[in-house]
Amino acid sequence: MLGTYAIVREVYKRRIDRIEAATPEMLERLASLNEAGMSVVEGFQRVRGSDLGVLTPEVERIWRDIEFGANIDDALIRFGRRVRTTAITRVVTLLTNAMRASGEMGPVLRIASEQARAEVKLRRQRRQQMFTYLVVIYVSFAVFLVIILAVNEVLVPSLPDNVALPEGDQLNRLGASPDAFARFGEVDKAAYTLVFFHAAIVQAVAAGFIAGQLGEGSLRDGVKHAAIMLGIAYVAVLLLTSPVASISALDTTSDGESVFLDSASLSEGGYVAVYGGDSLDDDEVELLGYTEYLSAGSHSDVFVPLQEGTITQDQTVLVVAHRETNGNEQFDFALPYRSGESQADGPYQGLSDRSTPGVEVDVTYIGDPEEE
Secondary structure, X not given: XXXXXXXXXXXXXXXXXXXXXXXXXXXXXXXHHHHOOOOHHHHHHHHOOOOOHHHHXXXXXXXXXXXXXXXXXXXXXXXXXXXXXXXXXXXXXXXXXXXXXXXXXXXXXHHHXXXXXXXXXXXXXXXXXXXXXXXXXXXXXXXXXXXXXXXXXXXHHHOOOOOOOOOOHHHHHHOOOHHHHHHHHOOOHHHHHHHHHHHHHHHHHHHHHHHHHHHHOOOOOHHHHHHHHHHHHHHHHHHXXXXXXXXXXXXXXXXXXXXXXXXXXXXXXXXXXXXXXXXXXXXXXXXXXXXXOEOOEEEEEEEEEOOOOOOOOOEEEEEEEEEOOOOOOOOOOOOXXXXXXXXXXXXXXXXXXXXXXXXXXXXXXXXXXXXX
């Protein structure tokens, strides 16, 4: 939506700039014709046959208003309302007031021409002087992007999947309940990526509007800068950041047919799978079950059906987050795991040291004891 508005606004603004740039020439011609003995109306009749560039259609509309019975004052006022800029409004006001006072419009038209030309020159100079500030804003935004991308690619992947919580005597010495520290054991890496992405969006929009206000004097002109920066931020985050997933499994249970996890966050969507074994690199590792397709984002109270195996007692399992790579929203990953190679619905990468994906989780069996 910002891009569409920016395009429409830019086309409109360039048209207005060309009209304002051509206005001094039109006024000069009208002044010469008036000094030669023609009235302003006769001058418009003569001028409309000449080439004034983008201003030619507007002169034709002024003459058409006069032909349809409007006086020259009303025709000029309508012209000012169509263009709706400060410079044109000032010229129209000057001409209409002068025509009510005298028919000798030559000097007034030349003054209006010089004023319009000065307005165009001042605006051009202002843009040149403020260009440096535009460059500073874009460079600052680029630095911000580099910093958050570096943090997201270096620091976030290095965060541990689980944080050790104080227990027993440590809690007693601290005088706090276990619930007070529960949130410190949940490191949501995917949420960090999402927060950085939102921060980049906010920074792009704010910097874009500020650039428009400083560079061109209007917040509306900042929409194009905001659209450009949004595009840069989106492409940078999309292409330069790695997919991130995190799993919270502080209190993991199983009824024998499913494994219940606290939450899972997948930056690009995918699946959560449970394996029997210590690592995907082990030859003895086996797939026990996997979830249905999970959309990108955070999911709480995740349960993993055990389609390929069962759990009949307390045990340690390997929980792995998998990406959706082929777009069919069906879990197609097949063992053995080949590190560094592309596999269908392969796992999200591990830590920054490229360790094996997944986290070992202690599962508490809550099924019928008689089934053990």
